[in-house]
Amino acid sequence: MNRTSVLALACAVGLSGLLHAPAFAVEYTTARPLSQVVTAPVKACGTFPQLLMPGIAWGADEATILANGAVVTVPPTGKPFVVTQPGSIFAQEGLSVKFYREDSVIRQLEDLLACRTPFLRMTDGMLAQAGDVLSRIPVVAIYKLSDSVGGDVLVVRDRINELKDIKKVAMQVYGPHVAYFATLMKTAKVDLGSVQIVWVKDITEGDTSSQYPAKALREDPTVDAAFVISPDAAALMSDKTESGGVKGAHDLFSTKLCDTCIADLYVVRKDWADANPQTLQKVVHGLLRANEATQKLFAEKATRKDEFEKLMKASAKMLLDDVSLTGPAADMWGDLRMAGFRGNMQFFTDDAWPRNFNRVMQGAGEAMTALKLISKPATFATAALDYAALSTGLSDAAGVDVSRWNKVAVEALMRDRKQKGTENDGEKFYLAVPFKREEAKVDASLYVKEFDEVIDLAATYGGLLITITGHVDPQSYLKAKYGNGTPKQLSDIRQIANTISGKRAFALRDALLKYAESKGVPLDPNQFEIIGAGFMKSSKPGCKIENGDITVSCAASSALEMQSMRRAEIRAVNVTAEMEQFEAIVVKQ
Template sequence: MPVFRFIISLSCFAVLLALASPGLAQMTYVPSPPLSSVVSAAPKGCVAESEIQVPLIAWGGDIVTIHANGDNRKTQPGSVFASHNLKLSLFREDNFAKQVEAYLECKTPFLRGTMGMINMAADVTEADARTKMVVIYKMTDSAGGDALVVKPGIKSPRDLKGKTIALQRYGPHVDYLTTVLDSVGLKTGDVNIKWVEDLIELDDSSNSPAKALREDSSVDAAFVIIPDALALTSEGKVGTGSEDSVKGATILLSTKTADRVIMDVYAVRSDYFRANKAQVMAFVQGLLQADEKVKELFKKNKSSGFSSMIAAAAEILLDSKGAVADTEAMYGDARHSGFSGNASFFGSPEKPRSFEDVSSKIQAAFIPLNLMSSKKELAKADWDYPKMSAGLSGAAPAPAPRFDTKAVTRLVTEKQRKGSLAEGELYSFEVYFKPNQNTFPVDIYKESFDKVIELVSVYGGALLTIEGHSDPSNYLRQKVKNETPMVLNQIKQSARNLSYARANALKDSLVDYAKGKGVTLDSSQFGVVGHGIMAPNTPNCAFDSAGDISKSCYPASKEQWEQLRRVVFRLIQVEAEADIFKPL
């Protein structure tokens, strides 16, 4: 698994805030002011250079950039970039503040970071017309490399309210936190954030989120990279308290579930873009072509080409040719965007998780955190994507179902039998329908449909159950009249069938509505359930000694009666169910 990602050390700036508790003196927290308070470099104009400096970070997406350069820091003859008449010098800079300074001074015209990080830099970059950013390329989405680890008592993101969370300042997890909170209707003001300087522990002086979770009893949760998450939870199970684990700690969700949150991109200075648009376009085309080549090499990972590629990437990204396993894992922890991912991200502003949508949501969350002073409209390259497809293998294959539908059915059926569908719940909400209603008009359910589309757009690795519930009133009236078991069972079965049919009809209406908006939903991500009358939401509803609903479940008011007929949308984390989710 990868060990490095955005290691930011700004100790020369920080006014360190040590904990007051005597036993916790070694754990140190820092403030997190806007980057404009941290970066002091003055903007400079760009001058023509024979070799262009291009930044990398230690992340799987950067393997593609290295391969495009001929598996070398310097552009090699015969490489993809050389075929585009580019002459580049790649350098790794995991300190984002230093990257921003180099960008301002045009030591490099490029900026490499996550969408969250480049938005954090906007106060600095957008203050000068020359350094305004143009975002040109989306590399990856994190799809397993990052995680939220929690202590006992936190079962869903809603439980984070009022809790203390350890988070690296200016790092890749800030918009991970804000996105998770926003999904359940929470704001950053609803939690207490303790900022730390480091992402990982390099030595005893490091202060990371994982260390905070272990050593500070007031910290309830931490955003960490996956190797730290596995250590804190005793290899992804439940922390035992031994070695580097925290007793009772679990992974609430990783980016395997929240797989459309952390997005890595390249941006370029606007003055450089205007003066060298053809060159920047060639850079992006080279990345798109190399992305296809690297995917093929990973499919044939016994080839000599693969060995030389991965060894070079290991040396450049992790400082060791021997770190092949970690480098391979970094590649696997990302979903690589390629041509179709870029065309969709930049070319469909109306869709959820588009460039505009992501930037808007990040900035709305960062301003209250004092990480940005005001909203900034970031520019994008607006490439002619049909033209950009030149040299690529062809159209991307149609998206394959990401869940095993048979395994989903088995899991949902078993959870329904055990009454455990709420286990692993990330978020849920209800919609209601009238007696004898069998259709679900968009004008009535639009708000709910939009919420579902937003959730599955963020949590592409979660299972969404659509659970139908029927009104038990008639059954309970017949039961009080001592109707025969055969008749009662017929009423139960009829209600179960009807609730399933309604849930399925609602799913179909949702899919059709999304399609009308140009959004294709993966139906394999949905599990449809018909509870019938056996899970009423009547207050104080109790079951009798035979396990059947009792007359206490009968509605006491019209309002209670109307709320019995409902469908529950429930987003469930299923990372532990290996046969459910299909790896990329």
């Protein structure tokens, strides 16, 4: 379960200048940029005997609830809240915090401007949409909670097979999917202006008055696609129309593939941060400790039932408005990946990382500018935190490397795909690198642009499998086959071809990994699948396979064509729908 109606920072005001569809049951919004909606004056910050800290209905906020002691207070009127309990992580940090949920981006911005709280809690894309508003009061980013990993989905009708096919898409105004959409379109090299966006005020159904993307896809036949949360995606893709299914609907992308496309963040007013550096340090250290404590509690929930139940009840009440929804509250944890200490270090301090804070915000800002939601991309600073001090007492600060990819499972999947002839289904990128006869060397300097693109894809789409397939030309084999070569001679040639093609694939992978490392971007070797195809995957048009073997139709017609067959190919392939799970493989350094 993910990004419920209470999650989405939903607000009833839409965005301007965008066309309406004909009258359907779903209601689309008119719209204005946030700078035209949030016009409250900026007020100076006073002292905070008790820090007010907003959250949203997102699984990562369960760690903040735990940091404060997981005891919910329900006032006679107003929203429930969690105040710091004796012995809690925030209490150990010397803090007094009142955690509350605020899902409206407009109210969060108004509270920030008035300094009722110095904190904002939103996604990177939402932050970019608030750029013009925040030009009036500088903020600094302090903490990355998590990435969405599977909880946000682009569902399309059966007539849609690629992003370029989409002519009209529905999504929530000021929601988490705008920058996500822009990232996908940029990767696919599709102009944002080629797609009409129809905006709805909610992200999912809260009551019968809700207007949300899944409803648009169900009720407006002119809508090709909708950005939805995972429960709505499951309903849309079900076979039962009475359960909300749309015939032929399928997922084109999800954040299981694009697993760095939506980051959840805390930012604070810079004037408050400058005046309270020690308090800010304690807040971030408490959040980091709470992240590890919550992950440990989930891992040990079978033996710590009372503690786990306490957190789930508090989370269900705070995030889902119903203390009985402990199961869905626990499920919310499954659609995200917590950033932790290392993730925060990489996101905020690693200039080489393709998806670092500055690059993510620049890309989001450019997209919002193109959509006329802001006047220009905003530049956001990061807080001057002492990461050496923040690492104290954290296990995530030790040398632990985690891979999402289970190599055994990947190999099994690719064997199955090979048998079905679907190895390249879901292809998102292709590059062919030529080789000379019997050569297996790659000069990375010849492929800088292409390698940079692969690095960016691997960093952005952690659920994208990168296959590297080596090939040789079939001339020697076909000459022997049709020239009375013996079975042993044919077998020997086939074995040599498989060996050379495998070496070419490994050489290309190693060159790419070495190049990435030279740029300070270590890639996960387990994200690469190496295939030595020999001469069985000829690039010759009309090549026919008979009885499991190539025929003379696969032979090169010229020396130039023969040279082109000596190659290794990089393909980035979406396999997330077929992988039941990505098992974390932890390697102690």
